[in-house]
Amino acid sequence: MTSSLNVPPNAVKQARDVERLIVGQATSDGAGVKLTRVLTQPLQRRLDPFLMLDAFGTDNPDDYIGGFPDHPHRGFETITYMIAGRMRHRDSAGHEGLLQNGGVQWMTAGRGIIHSELPEQEAGRMEGFQLWLNLPAKDKMSAPWYRDIQSDAIPEFSTDAGVKVRVIAGESHGVQGAMQREATQPLYLDLYLPDEASFEQILPATHNAFVYVYQGGLVMGETTVPSQRMAILKNQVDRDGAIMKAQGPTRALLIAGQPLNEPIAQYGPFVMNSNEEIFQAVADFKAGRLA
Template sequence: MEKPRIIKKVFKSTQVTEGAGVKLKRAFGFSQTPLFDPFLLLDDFRSDNPTDYLKGFPWHPHRGIETITYLLDGSVQHHDSLGNKGVIHPGEVQWMTAGSGIIHEEMPFGNSKGSVAGFQLWGNLPASQKMIPPHYRNITREMIPEIHLQSGVSIRVICGKAEGVTGPVEGITTDPEYLDVTIPAGRTWNHPIQEGHTAFSYIIAGKGYFSHNTEPFSFDTEGVSYFDMETGPLMDNETLVLYRSEGDHVHVSTENSPVRFLLFSGRPLREPIAWHGPIVMNTRKELQTAFEEYNNGTFLKEHQADT
């Protein structure tokens, strides 16, 4: 590891309302998507207030994407047009490949104290896989390896590889990496990233320095450029750090407090995007066809069951 990634842009998550009235924080999505190829959006649905999430996400379609739900607390019940039913528990991941089309519902429920905490990432599918049969990867807590380094750094490997340990989700075209990393106070961690892959970190607790920048970068919500030759600015909760594509590793350090963050990377598709609501295709014509099929009852393919 010779060349650390430097920060391209920093985003602060913003509140949006989705589903039947769920209040959540969006780290990125829609107009920012070209910067994050092959990823489409990242939602943070942590809340201690049941009125924020109990209305949930009633029946809705998806086509052309993958949705990756990672739960830290509470639960999410799901039901779909394939006839699947289940519950996502704390520490678990549901990796859903919508492919040619699926209709499902997701209903969050809080723990005994009324809290729910999780994240949903959307990954784009290449044109060659937009219409593959839909399927799931249900990843239990026990399936996700957790690494504990002598430095005190801990890493949950959902997808990709860290410290020579490979996560349970493999065989994804964009070669994604998804890590849940905690660094104690006063420590440093370096992690290799494939040259040219999109990479970003989303801070979910504490504070940390996410680059030794040698050039200014912009802060999305304020339009301000930062520059610090020594440590760079201190990043805290609900902040997303997008790295430039050059460099072979990310460098993260802490001072007086620990930090916990999600680290993502993946190979860009560099394909056109036609996106409306829960469906993402490559052309407007494909998008129009998807909604016409949804409206006329021919959306579901591959012998799926009717809802």
């Protein structure tokens, strides 16, 4: 769903500054899948409503071939965005889908679900991201939900400067994204900026926001954001958006959302509001009540 029309720039009057740069932590998950944890648990309060961002990208099948066998979730949403490669999703609610180049899988774990994400390739590159988006307390025990969004269903547009924008969630330059969420109002953009091109995005002052550069580099105000770095943007009441300029051809994610300002209790794949709710989630899983 690509728009070839030029769109007017978002008129950012005063851009947010970069608060700090974050280096992701190399780790593994599932059956030994190697990845970089960019948004870690200590940053959850600061980047509320986002709980985690993992980046994975490799040409070595040994780094991903085991995939993510059956595992549970409760209390939040997972958003998996595949840049390259193919993974098959199956879950205990009966959903199944193939995640492939440019596509997104959006899953609401709600009161509980068990799912698997397994590669459907034995060679070649696999690259993508998984973002965890919190649910408000009132929705944590909602029914599980799942949607496959194929690449051609993600709205895209190009700016006058040649910046290609994929609008996974939220709204950018008048273009509505593939997904909307009322409570958290997530903005999720995948940006391709040609060398020296600039991009502006209006952001509500109340929203927490960050940029993750996964190819190339950006300049934001007085801060250079190199590849494989996350820039947390300051919360400044007098600032109305973000402005970035590419240093060489660059790809980056711009993510923002309305904080829930609720307690966060996490134990592995369960994210609730209290320890008591976590104990119940573990007990329900052990008793087979998430299946």
